Amino acid sequence: MSDAESPHNPTLTPDAQTDDFEAVEVFPDSTDMDLRPGADNCYKCTACDVSCPVAEVDDEFPGPKFQGPEQWRLKRKEDEAVDDSIMSCSNCMRCDDACPSGVPLSQMHNTARGEYVDEEMDKLSREYIRNRILANYGTLAQLGAMFPRLANAVMGNSVVQRINEKVLGVTAERDFPEFATQTFREWWNERGGPQVRSEEKRVAYFHGCYSNYNTPEVGKAMVRVFESFGYEVVVPKQRCSGTPMFANGMLDDAKRAAGINVDNFAGLIPEGYDIIASCTSCSMSLRQEYPELFDIDGIEDLSAHTYEALEYLRIHEDLEGAVREASVDDQAFAYHAPCHGRNQGLDRQAVELFRQLDGVEIEDVGDSCSGISGTYGWKEEKYDKSMQIGADMFDHMEHAQGSVGMTECPTCSMQMEHGTGYDIKHPLQLLEEALV
Amino acid sequence: MAITDDVLVIGGGIAACTAALSAAETGARVRLLAHKKSTLRQASGLVDVLGYAGGDGPLSDPFAGLDALPEGHPYRVVGEDGVRAGLRVFDEAVGDAYRGGHTDSNALVMTHGGAVKPTARYPESVAPGLASSPGDTLLVGFAGLTDFDAPVAADHLAAAGVPFSARGVTVEFPKRFRADAKVTRFAKALDRDEEVDGGTVRSVLADTVAEELDGESRVGFPAMLGDDHAEAVREELSDRLGVPVFEVPTGPPSLLGLKLEDILFDALDEAGVRISAGNPAVDFEADDGRVETVIVDQKSRPTPYSADQVVLATGGLVGKGLDSDRESVTEPVFGCHVPHPEDRYDWSEPEAFGDHAFARFGVVPDDELRPTDEDGEPHFENLRAAGGVVGGADVAREKSASGVSLATGAVAGRLAGEEATR
Amino acid sequence: MKKSPSVLVIGGGSTGTGIARDLAMRGLDVTLVEKGNLTHGTTGRMHGLLHSGGRYAVSDQASAKECIEENRVLRRIAGHCVEMTGGLFVQRPEDSDEYFEKKLEGCRECGIPAEVLSAEEAREIEPYLAKDIKRAIKVPDGAVDPFRLCVANAASAVEHGARIETHSEVTDVLVEGGEVVGVEVTHQTGTGPYVHGEPGEVEEIRADYVVNATGAWAGQIGDFAGVDVEVRPSKGVMTIMNTRQVDTVVNRCRPKGDADIIVPHETTCILGTTDEEVEDPEDYPEEGWEVDLMIETLSELVPMLAEARTIRSFWGVRPLYEPPGTGTEDPTDITREFFLLDHADRDDLPGMTSIVGGKLTTYRMMAEQISDHVCEKLGVDAECRTADVPLPGSEDFTVLRDYMDDFGLRSPIGRRSAQRLGSRADEVLNSVDPNPVVCECEAVTRAEIQDALDTAGTELNSVRIQTRASMGNCQGAICCHRMANELAPEYDEETVRASLDDLYQERWKGERHAMWGTQLSQTALKHMLHAATMNRDEDPAAADADIDFAAFDDGGASEDDASGVASGGAVADGGRRRAADRDDDALGGADGDN
Structure with a gap:
């Protein structure tokens, strides 16, 4: 089913690189959700608002309480307009962390944003195109990683940066992250996949885009640490976790990627694998946003078996003891x-x-x-x-x-x-x- | 394997922090297991100990009112020593950030509605504006902020008979925000002293208020004068105006409550308390009358935490340490007994400020603050309770909200720590 | 010029204000008196259903036909008070097929558009309907806001020269020479443009004709005149949900029964109801079992109601009437038709007619008929125009503009404001700057509150019913005091405080019926905010005794206090890290601010 047992997976074919940009498929369910009942939990304590880093610097953004439970509660079925300020939410999800009463704030924001992008945003606008590109960093990175030195030179060129800003609205203030000359997956294949085999201790690694294309040393560290504790590590084929897509309301893209990830990971769970992420946004996405936003076979199971790397070792090993002796x-x-x-x-x-x-x-x-x-x-x-x-x-x-x-x-x-x-x-x- | 400590404190509010600090003083290894942000974010940031008891009040001496409280009140369980222990832990944790520790007497502080109320500890930014300290007062409100109407509040103070004159004015905030900008935005603008026409936010605000000042000896604003750099903001405004500037505590969103939360968490960090936040305790495993393991729901996955002693400080109805449905009131983590009238119509009184049963809902502690069952026996040998989850006090009407949390937190934490390190 | 004949209308509900408008538009000199605020009685306490007539299509076809006719009229003249939600009569497996067919047939006989939907089609419209429903009939039910409707009728009446006196209780009916010639009113405490008398002042108002439109209170007015009006007041409970679980009116398709309707109303759903005769329309028990019955029975149709949050419950009293001698046992069987009781014919007492029975949907038709009757009595020849001339706020009601751009409001707030204000939205929302949101739950801005205050005086309850401020899930916890603050500076602080207390208590009354679960947590927060943070329960301004301010901590300004040090002197140790950080470096102290 997945390539977990055949880690010598060939690198991505050029065909695979472009299909993220094919015509948008329609998955109406994620933007059709009625989250009004979620407003029942809100008792207006505003803990979410004071936790919002965006509202603190940007008065255009009215805060998570308005964007979440209030906006939803005011909604009638036939009402369409989601306030455009939803696009100013950065999806940091601190409001979720603040709410003492279990209001599904980020789910409300994600859904409203998806609806806004679907129904109100001009698909030819610079903002939409820019957001679509940023949301699909993984695709861009695939291209970059094919010719890392060239890509680094081009992206680091100030002229290119200025063009990015003028044409696309991507800030020229930041240096584009450098692509590694060897991706994590290339390294993984080169080393011949798992070095430890185990029936009892098995994990499947969700490395995400960044550890693969930009900081393979993090991925390598994960593999070596887990192997040192006797774990069999496998690295199934995967797509972006969806985090940047949620943040930009690109729920269709996110669902497509989620479908592939669920396919490739959930099937390993009965074989004794837990899923480990080294990026906390990836683990967040698989654990919380996936089951909140999508209805895919196996998605709940995947959510329940996903861990962040340190968290996993703290629960399953005497990590503290090991560290104390080192x-x-x-x-x-x-x-x-x-x-x-x-x-x-x-x-x-x-x-x-x-x-x-x-x-x-x-x-x-x-x-x-x-x-x-x-x-x-x-x-x-x-x-x-x-x-x-x-x-x-x-x-x-x-x-x-x-x-x-x-x-x-x-x-x-x-x-x-x-x-x-x-x-x-x-x-x-x-x-x-x-x-x- | 479970994550293991000596004392596990479940909760993230003022009672939980106090319990953790108090347990850590005994040398125990302590973990705070907090779920969401605490109800401190909704509280005014004042620390009330006791303002009204037995029909008397406002009490100038909170300790004088303890005997008038009903049997079973948490203060009767921990005694005056417990109340003082709570204040000691608090005073040490907050240092100069709070005032009032120099005396046993309550202060009278103005509320954002313009009433005054008795309180035992108050943030330093509130101190210059005490209603129990004479000084003609100018209150300043902002046009777009609906919670605090300065002229109404000032007239209300006069109606309350304060021994000074009070006047209120409404001004424009120097930087024009959208009408629904959050108070954190105002605070940030002052923190950063953002540029505006005619100067910076602080200087223009001071100029605006200076024009209104008419011999008053202090100036009060709603509590939004900066966050990270609040002291610098207040200092600059005071300097420019030539009179002390103070803050009037507000309801939610309460920056003073938020700052207190930050201070307490800093103190926890400094005391070496371990903190696991973000996930709820949902279940437990017990053996032989002892809680062995507390189960935390880490995003739908049960994760065990074990400890020798456990303190339950999950809050009351607002903090969700107590749950209810049409028939009953429950304590959801351990299922501790919560007495309540059978008919839900007896949970409240027809008068809005009546003697509501719901305000006193909570577990029933024994003399070691262990929650007891219907027969008065402790549910578990090593489980104690503190704060809002403990019943028996209408902390809102008594003005004892934080005091009860401090006292029960300090005593429960100390007992738990002593047991664990014995 | 000949002076217009004068008419006195008693009762400021939908019927009374409807009559006042109708007669005023026909050029008569109208005075309306109401003992409380507008909608004080039954009008302010109904579930807000704009009947298609479907509910009466089997049992009471005369009413059903009136309903569908008026349903169409109200959509035309009161667009800003009406939401055309559509309605469903839902059949569960245990409900009889025979009744379903009768309902369908009845609708068709009465001219009510009715369409049979499969269970699947019904659930497509309302996804939260129970999975096991059998089928449904779709009818043009809607929701109507009775408060706005009444206020708009009153405003229109005043525009046409009527005088409206609220807080003026009729304390006698003047009968001279065997004829009703007017009433005696005693003015009550109250403020606003419709209050002209001083509290306690007694005034005689004479008129050429008197109309008793007091609904469930009609018998009491009858008593003053010495005539028997046998109104049979019947109470019904309505339970308000926090959100809209359905956007369509959902009726249970079975013969009469309790707890068989869910009306989406503004931001909420209203569950109804019961039908139980009471002695006194102002004093009857409001009991928890009635609320339980709503939740338990209606969750058979919409299962999520069992766990959903209710924010309050209220009871209304129907002004049911049946002609003497009918003797119906069960109030559910009493007709919903209305009756015009001309006391000249009936009791040999000319000069007054009572109007009883009926329902909100047909208020205009009732008003038209009685106005015709009055005109006939007074020999006035004038056409009724109320079916054609839109109410204030519903003129040129072409919605859906970009509210955000127009009013600088977030789109859902602008949208809700416009839904409430109708064609007045521009005028109202552009009147105040800055225009912050005062009630967050219901998205009510300062401009709308100020506009409502123009007609409410100091009565925040009247502001509430016009704007819905404080009617959302916090039930005023966060906004009561903000609303009160809006009274200043026009009114003084004492008035602000008294108005706040009144509103707070009114909110408490209904909220008590929902105090469990999240709403109890909400209540506990409200209690903490208003008692602990604001000390409103022990407000020294309201207390009798003076406080000895000097006995309290003055912040250490006086030496005497320092002697009281007892609790460890923590401050003396110089404070801890945080304080030190701040002293050293004002910019680096705090460890985060979120």
């Missing part, structure tokens, strides 16, 4: 918990764990949002706001002892680097250094 060269980190990690209850685990590791100083730089929120900070008109949101984090990073940043989220890591010039590591890289 040591690394002296180093100090300024750790930022990504919003999507916070949402899964993972915001403190890296700090808690590495405080036990000899040689490491680690400081939590606080609970502010980094401000980039995936594609949000890449949009020309949002760039300044993104940096305003991030200002607190930059400030706290600079006051922290460490001059290396740490986070689980690839786009937070871009923002941290962009705002401070620090190198940024993933917790798995430090874990690899300590344990492998």
Whole structure:
């Protein structure tokens, strides 16, 4: 069924690279959902509003309470117009984290955004095209990774950046992430797939786009750490988790990708595999957004068996014991918990764990949002706001002892680097250094 | 394998933080298991201990009212020592950010409606505006903010008989936002001192208010004067106006409540308390009358946390530490007994500010704050309760909301820590 | 010029305001008196169904025919008060086929468009209908907002020269020489443009003719005149859901029974109802079992209702009437037709007619008939025009513009405002700047509140019924005080406070019927906000005794207080990290602000 047992999967064919941009299929269910009953849980405490990093810098955005339960409750069936301010939500999902009463805020936002994009957005507009491209980063990255050096040279060219900004509305302020000369999957195939086989301890790795195309060292660290604990790691074929698509209301694209991911991963669960992600937005998507937004066979099962990498080891191994016995060269980190990690209850685990590791100083730089929120900070008109949101984090990073940043989220890591010039590591890289 | 600690505190509000800090003082390894953001975000940020009891009030001495409280009130369970222990933990955790610790007396603080209320601890930004400290007062409201009408609030203060003159004015905020901008946007503009016509937000605001000032010796704003840099904002406004500037506590969205939450979590971090936030405790495993494991729902997947001692501080009806349907009121995690009238029409009174049974709903603690069953026996040997989930107090009418959380949190946390490290 | 004949109308509900409008448009000199606010009685306490007539198509075809006729008229003249939702009569497997067929046939006989839908077709329209329903009949039911309808009728009457006196209770009917010549009213406390008397002031209002349009209270007016009007008041419960589980009126297709209708009303659904005769239309028990019955029975049609949130319940009293000697046992069987009781013919007391029975959907027709009758009595020859001339707010009601651009409002807020204000939207929404949202649940802005205050005086309950502010899920927890603040500076602080107390108490009354689950959590938050944070329960401004302010902590300004240090002197230790951070570096202290 999947290629889990045949890891020598050939690299993607050119055909496969373009089909994400084919005509939009219609999956009406995701934008047809009636979420008005979700408003029943709201008692107007506004905990969500004060948690919203966008509302703090952008008064065009009326806050999650309005965009979620209030807007839904005011809706009549025949009403069409979703307020256009829904496009200013960055989908950081902090409102979910704040709500004491279980209002499905991000689901409401995602659904309303999908509806807005479907029904009210001009499909030929620059904004739509730009968002579609940003949302489908994986496709773009596939092309880039074919000719990484050329792509890096082109994307890093300031003329190209300016054109991106003028023509597409992608900010010229940011450097495009560099493509690795060897993708994670190329490395995986080259090493011959799993080095450890096990009947009991099996995980399937959801590496996502970024670990594959841009930071394969994170993916390699994941494989080596898990193998050091005796796990059989397999790497099924996969598409984007959908996170950037949700944030841009591209629910049809997201559903198509989800269908492939569910197909390729859910079937492994009966064989004893759990699904591990190293990116907290990927694990968030598979765990929460998939079952909230799509009705696909096996999607619930996939959701229930998906873990973030450290979380999995903390629950299933004596990770803390292992770390306590290890040591690394002296180093100090300024750790930022990504919003999507916070949402899964993972915001403190890296700090808690590495405080036990000899040689490491680690400081939590606080609970502010980094401000980039995936594609949000890449949009020309949002760039300044993104940096305003991030200002607190930059400030706290600079006051922290460490001059290396740490986070689980690839786009937070871009923002941290962009705002401070620090190198940024993933917790798995430090874990690899300590344990492998 | 379960994630294991000495003491597990379930909850993320003021009671849970106090319990965790208090348990950590005993040397125990403590984990705070919080679900969502706490109800501190809805509270005014004031720490009430006791303002009204036995038909008396406002009480200038909260401790003098303890004996007038009914049997079974949480304060009667923990005693005056417990109340003082709670305040001690709080004072140490918040340091200079709060005032009022220099005296046993309550202060009278103005509310955003213009009434005054007795409270024991108040944020430093509120201190210059005490209604129990004379000083002619100018209140300033903003045109687009509907919650705080400064002229109405000032007239209300006068009607309450405050010993000074109060006047209110409504001005435009220097930066024009959309009419539904959040208070966090206002606070951020002040924090960042954003550029506006004629200067910056702070300077233009000060100029605007200076024109209105007519000999008053202090100026009050709704509590939105900055967030991260609140002190600098207030200082600059005070300097420019030449009189102290203070904040009037508000209801939700409450920046003062939010700041208190931040301060408490910083204190937890400093005390070495481990924090797992974002997922709810939903179930437990028990053996031989002891809670062995608390099951947390990590995005629909049960994850075990185990500890020697457990403190339940999940809040009351607002924080969802108590649940109800048409027939009954329940404590959803451990199923502890919550007494309540059989007929739901007896849960409330016809008068809006009547003596409502629902306001006193909660578990029934024994003298060690362990929730008890119908027969008065503790449900579990190692489970204690603190804060809103504990019944027996109408904290809203008594003005004892945070005090009950502090006292029960401090005592439950200390007992749990002592047991675990014995 | 000959002076117009004068008519006094008693009752400010839909019928009374409808009559006042009709007669005023015909050029008569009309005075309307109402003991409370407009819609104080039954009109303000109904489920908001705009009947297609389908409900009476089997049992009461005369009523059914009137309904479908007026249904069409109201859509034309009261567009901003009406939402054409459509309606379904849903048959469950246990409901009889025979009745289903009779219903269908009845609709057709009465000229009510009716279409049979399969279960699947019905569930396509309303996905939350139970999976096991059998089939349904689709009819043109709708929803009507009785408050706006009444207010619009009154406004139109005033435009045509009528005088309206609210808070003026009729305390006697003046009979002279065996003829009704007017009434005595006692003015009550109240404010607003329709209040002219001082509280307690007694006034005699004389008129050439008196119309008793007091519905369930008609018997009491009859008593003043010494005539018997045998109204049989019958109470019914209505339970309000927090959201719209259905967007179509859903009726149970079976013979009469309790708990058989769900009406989507504005942002909510209203479940109804019961039918139980009561002695006194102002004093009857409101009981929990009635609410339970609504939820349990109607969740057979829409299962999610069993777990859904209700925000309050209320009861209304139907002004049922049947001619003496009919002797119907069960109030459900009493006809819904209306009756015109000319006391000259009936009781040998000229000068007054009572109108009883009927329902909101046919209010205009009732008004027309009684106006015809009055004109005949007074020898006036004038045509009724109320079926053709739209009500204020419903003129040129071409909706769907870009509200956001027009009014600077978020589109759902602009849309809801326009749905409520109709053709007045421009005028109202552009009148205030800045125009913040005051009631978030119902999306009511300051402009709309201020507009309502023009006719409400200090009565926030009247603002509420005009705008729906405080009628959403928080039941005023977040907005009662904001609404009260809108009274200033026109009114003083004491008035602001009193109006707030009244509104808060009124909200509490109905909310008590929903205090469990999320609504109980909502209530607990409300209690904390208003008692703990605002100290409204112990407001010193309302207390008798003065506070000794000097006995309280003055912040350490005086030396005496320092001696009271007892709790560990935490401040003396210099504060902790956070405080130190702030002192050292005002910009780097806080660990995040979200």
